[in-house]
Amino acid sequence: MRVLLIEDEPWLGEAVRDQIEKDGHPTDFVTTLAEARRHLAAANYDLLLLDLLLPDGRGLDFLRQLRTSGSTVPVIILTALDQVSNRIAGLNAGADDYLVKPFDLSELSARVSAVSRRYSGNPNPLVKLGELRIDTAGRSVMRDAARIDLTASEWALLEALIQHPGMIVSRSRLEDRLYSFNEEIGSNAIEVHMSRLRKKLGADVIETLRGLGYRLKLD
Numbered sequence: 430m431r432v433l434l435i436e437d438e439p440w441l442g443e444a445v446r447d448q449i450e451k452d453g454h455p456t457d458f459v460t461t462l463a464e465a466r467r468h469l470a471a472a473n474y475d476l477l478l479l480d481l482l483l484p485d486g487r488g489l490d491f492l493r494q495l496r497t498s499g500s501t502v503p504v505i506i507l508t509a510l511d512q513v514s515n516r517i518a519g520l521n522a523g524a525d526d527y528l529v530k531p532f533d534l535s536e537l538s539a540r541v542s543a544v545s546r547r548y549s550g551n552p553n554p555l556v557k558l559g560e561l562r563i564d565t566a567g568r569s570v571m572r573d574a575a576r577i578d579l580t581a582s583e584w585a586l587l588e589a590l591i592q593h594p595g596m597i598v599s600r601s602r603l604e605d606r607l608y609s610f611n612e613e614i615g616s617n618a619i620e621v622h623m624s625r626l627r628k629k630l631g632a633d634v635i636e637t638l639r640g641l642g643y644r645l646k647l648d
Contacts, residue, residue, distance in 0.1 A: 430454045430475040430476055430541075430545055430585070430588065430589075430606060431454065431455050431456075431457075431472070431473065431474050431475050431476075431605045431606055432449050432454050432455070432456040432457070432474065432475065432476045432477070432478060432541075433456075433457050433459070433465060433468055433469065433474045433476070433477050433478070434446055434449070434456055434457065434458045434459070434477075434478045435459055435460075435461075435462065435464075435465045435477065435478065435479050435480055435483065435488065435491075436458070436460065436478070436480045436507065437460045437461070437480060437482075437483050437484055438480075439460070441530070442458050442460065443458070444534065445458075445478065445507070445534070445537065446458045448534040448537060448538060449478075449537075449538070449541065450581075451581075452538050452541070452542075452568070452581075453568070453581040453582075453584045453585045453588070454475075454476075454541070454585065454606075455585075455605075455606070455607060457472075457474075460483075460484070461483060461484055461485045462483050462485050462486045462488070462491050463485055465477075465491070472605065473602070473605050474502055474605075475502070475503070475545070475548075475605075475606075476502065476503045476504075476505065476541065476544065476545065477495075477502055477503070477504045477505070478504075478505050478507055478541075479491070479492060479504055479505070479506050479507065479524075480506075480507055480508055481506060481508040481510055481515075481519070482508070482509075482510075488506065488508070489518060489519065489522050492504055492506075492519075492522045492523055492524060493522050493523065495523070496522065496523035503525045503544045503545070503547075503548050504523065504524045504525055505524065505525060505526040505527070505528060505537075505540060505541065505544060506519045506524045506526070506527045506528065507528050507530060507532070507537075508527075508528075508529065508530060509529065509530045510529075511529040525544050525547070526540050526543075526544055528540060539566070542565065542566050543566075545565075545588075545592070546565060546566075548592075556591055558634065558645065559631070559634065560572050560573065560631075561577075561630060561631075561634070563587070563591065565588065565591065568584060570587075570629075570630070577629050577630065578629075579626070579629065580625075582607055582622050583622060583625060583626045583629070585606045585607055586603055586606065586607070586619075586622055586623065586626060587626060587630075588606075589602065589603055589606045590635065590643065590644065590645045591645065593644070594645055595644065595645065596644055597638055597641050597642045597643070597644045598642050598643055598644060599641065599642040600619050600642055600643075602642070603619050603642070603643070604618070604619060607619075607622070623635060623637070623643060633646060634646060
């Protein structure tokens with residue numbers, strides 16, 4: 430999942446970015462709404478983390494503009510505004526969740542995972558795939574009683590496929606899941622990660638559709 434973080438406090442933004450990237454989600458961090466608009470025009474994001482009080486405007490107005498334009502990207506508000514009226518305004522403007530500062534970073538991770546599951550159409554974090562048992566909340570994969578360890582990149586690819594069961598996920602979409610805005614992408618990076626993922630999960634779990642992308646082979 431590719432995340433755009435809009436937060437004007439550098440120390441907090443860096444801590445949140447590091448936490449979300451540790452969870453396996455490439456995160457672009459900007460400090461103004463103008464920068465956020467430029468990033469949204471140039472890339473596809475799966476989640477926005479939005480502060481409400483920013484140097485060049487109010488996050489709530491920005492959120493309303495997003496929804497008015499037809500954007501359905503999930504949004505979690507991160508703010509020090511803790512009154513019930515602020516929460517109601519944020520949710521009514523189109524936010525999916527509202528987290529008051531200061532917050533525990535592990536709670537943020539849990540809320541990010543919950544929003545991601547809701548948008549994938551399956552709020553259940555437990556997924557069965559043949560002999561594999563996948564816990565998307567706990568970020569674990571088991572075959573029988575044996576745990577399969579995945580790197581952050583491998584998990585990001587698997588999560589992208591799980592969120593679109595039976596559907597083709599394009600290479601460009603997978604690249605968005607792996608790399609942040611200014612990061613260079615190797616020409617065969619996706620193929621290398623997919624090859625390693627197949628070795629761990631089984632060669633028949635992921636199907637390659639040449640020129641189109643990849644999809645999970647469902648039972």
